[in-house]
Amino acid sequence: MKFTIPQNYDSKTLREIFQELTLPKKDLHLLNMSKEISINGEISKFTTKVYAGDAVYIPTPDEKSNYLPSYRYAQIYYEDDDIAVIMKPKGVKTHPNDLKESNTLMNHVIYTIDSDYVEPIHRLDQETVGLLIVAKNPIMKKILDKMLEENKIERIYKAHVHSLLPIKPQTIDMPIGKDKFHPNRRRISTTGQRAITHIIDSEMIEENVCELDLKLDTGRTHQIRVHLAEIGHPVIGDPLYGNSTLRQLKLNSHQIEFTHPLTQEHISVSLDDK
Incomplete structure (x- = not known):
């Protein structure tokens, strides 16, 4: 890995930086023993202090x-x-x-x-x-x-559902588990894993069709599909949780945002970018 030290990491050791990034102890130990780390082209130790603008090379397994x-x-x-x-x-x-x-x-x-x-x-x-x-x-x-x-990576999804009116912003916090009667389905289950979906915005895009902007705090299998079906608005085109006979699921992973862990740059990528 090659990167330039951003201002946020100025005057910290490489070890402190990767500890902040919660790299497991085993990997920290291996880097501590490494003879291949370099700073500005010179072989350096993992415990060396770095400064904004320094060019760093970290070997990877x-x-x-x-x-x-x-x-x-x-x-x-x-x-x-x-x-x-x-x-x-x-x-x-x-x-x-x-x-x-x-x-x-x-x-x-x-x-x-x-x-x-x-x-x-x-x-x-x-x-x-x-x-x-x-x-x-x-x-x-x-x-x-x-x-x-x-939850340091924000994932925004868009889904189309049938509705007479826009759906108000809300948080759906319902645990999801396997459906013992159907091998491919999931269901709301008190013994399931916690699953949190936020409806953050909605707008009517045509008569009886509402587009939802959704944010996930968890990533359970079929999470959005199960949650929206549970509140009475299954995703259009979903034969598993709705009444569609066609596999034309109106759901997409529309946008991803995060702070790059090495450069500290804000990364925002959207399907609208191309």
Whole structure:
């Protein structure tokens, strides 16, 4: 990993910076022992103090992803040395369930991006279109995983539902578990995992059709679909939780925003960008 120290990290040691980024102790120890760290081209220790503008190189573990290349290009909306934001098309799985599979988004990503390591930070349902974050090295994967867990990555979804009037902003805090009567469904369950969905805005886009802007605090399987169905507004085109006979799910991962953990830049990526 190569990056320039931003003002926020001025006068801190590299160890202090990566501790702030909640890198696991094992990885901190390995970096502490590393002889490959450099600051402004000179071999340095992990405990060395750095200053704004310093050019830093941090070695990353030599791990490779196991995805077969699909020989199809993924659509990249944002990319730097450590992170990419990819657009997942409708009907494409996020990742393979079997290593022999070669027609998922991650198979397209491993073919498109010049990195042997590419791993998703979250996943999207197969019928959901939209943006997904990919880490390009194992250290960044662990940092982004923690950021997602701590709600430091904002994911805005758009969904179309049937409604006579705009739906008021609200928070849906209902636990979700597996439906024991249907292998592919989830349901509201007191014994399920906590799931929180915020309806942050809505507008009528045509007669009886309302577009919702939604923000997730958690990422349970089918979370938005289950929650909206539970409040009486299933996503249009959802055959699993609504009454649609067509698989034309009107749901997309529309926008992703976060502070880049290394550069401290504000990253905002939207489907409207292309």
